[in-house]
Amino acid sequence: MLEFQSAGLAYGGIKALEAIDLSIQPGEQVCLIGPSGAGKSSLLGLMNGRLAATSGAVLLDGKNLGELSGKNLKQVRSSIAWVPQDLGLVPNLRVNQNVACGRAARKGLAGLLKSLLVMGKGEKEEIAALLKRVGIKEKIFTRVDHLSGGQRQRVAIARALYQDPQIILADEPVSAVDPERAKSLVELLTNLAREEKKTLVMSLHDVGLARRFFDRVIGMREGRIVLDGRPDDIGVEELYRLD
Numbered sequence: 001m002l003e004f005q006s007a008g009l010a011y012g013g014i015k016a017l018e019a020i021d022l023s024i025q026p027g028e029q030v031c032l033i034g035p036s037g038a039g040k041s042s043l044l045g046l047m048n049g050r051l052a053a054t055s056g057a058v059l060l061d062g063k064n065l066g067e068l069s070g071k072n073l074k075q076v077r078s079s080i081a082w083v084p085q086d087l088g089l090v091p092n093l094r095v096n097q098n099v100a101c102g103r104a105a106r107k108g109l110a111g112l113l114k115s116l117l118v119m120g121k122g123e124k125e126e127i128a129a130l131l132k133r134v135g136i137k138e139k140i141f142t143r144v145d146h147l148s149g150g151q152r153q154r155v156a157i158a159r160a161l162y163q164d165p166q167i168i169l170a171d172e173p174v175s176a177v178d179p180e181r182a183k184s185l186v187e188l189l190t191n192l193a194r195e196e197k198k199t200l201v202m203s204l205h206d207v208g209l210a211r212r213f214f215d216r217v218i219g220m221r222e223g224r225i226v227l228d229g230r231p232d233d234i235g236v237e238e239l240y241r242l243d
Helices: 040-047 070-077 095-117 121-133 149-162 179-195 207-213 236-240
Strands: 002-011 014-024 029-033 055-060 080-083 167-171 199-204 216-221 224-229
Touching: 002 040, 014 040, 014 224, 029 040, 029 179, 029 207, 040 167, 040 199, 080 149, 095 121, 095 149, 121 149, 149 167, 149 179, 167 179, 179 199, 179 207, 199 207
Parallel strands: 029 199, 029 216, 080 167, 167 199
Antiparallel strands: 002 014, 002 055, 216 224
16 A cells, blocks of 8 residues: 655755645556646655655555665565656667566666566567557567657556556656547556556546546645545546646
């Protein structure tokens, strides 16, 4: 379980997040919505330990992420897949090599380099099966910089699943594609996370996608949570005021 206890985050005295009290249960599908600058990316950064709370606490399965460092923090972060807005792919590597990077933290640098240079049969088969699930198996040996935007996002989803995390965090993963592709990608990721029983937290600007694919929506404004609940219970007008 992810738990925020009056968590806050400040940069140089400027508050990015303030008094966040929140819990997310294993297997939940949660969407963060709100205008740019509302604090969605900062909240996701606290969830994966990339950022440290400057007040309060953020706990994962009872462990205070702010009190972890070195090997312990690395171990916790290896259980959390991160899909950034820019996707974080390596352009000049092939699709299968980018997916293999999902286990970089588990393998270490030497193990990852070995996978990139001489991939084992079992690993090849596992990656091929994942790429089939996300619909781009035929691109397995294509360089990422030769793919379309939607295809690159599918590679990022496959990489996240290959990490075999407890939690998948996705920060505006469909901001660079057209509405129809955005819908298909959000549907793909929510379905896969549900099938794999992974916790999924995704930030979006599109209220329509949030209402259609998520059971829980958290609305943010100016670093605070201003609404939290099922989309149908919150009300359409309240949600669209946060778009």
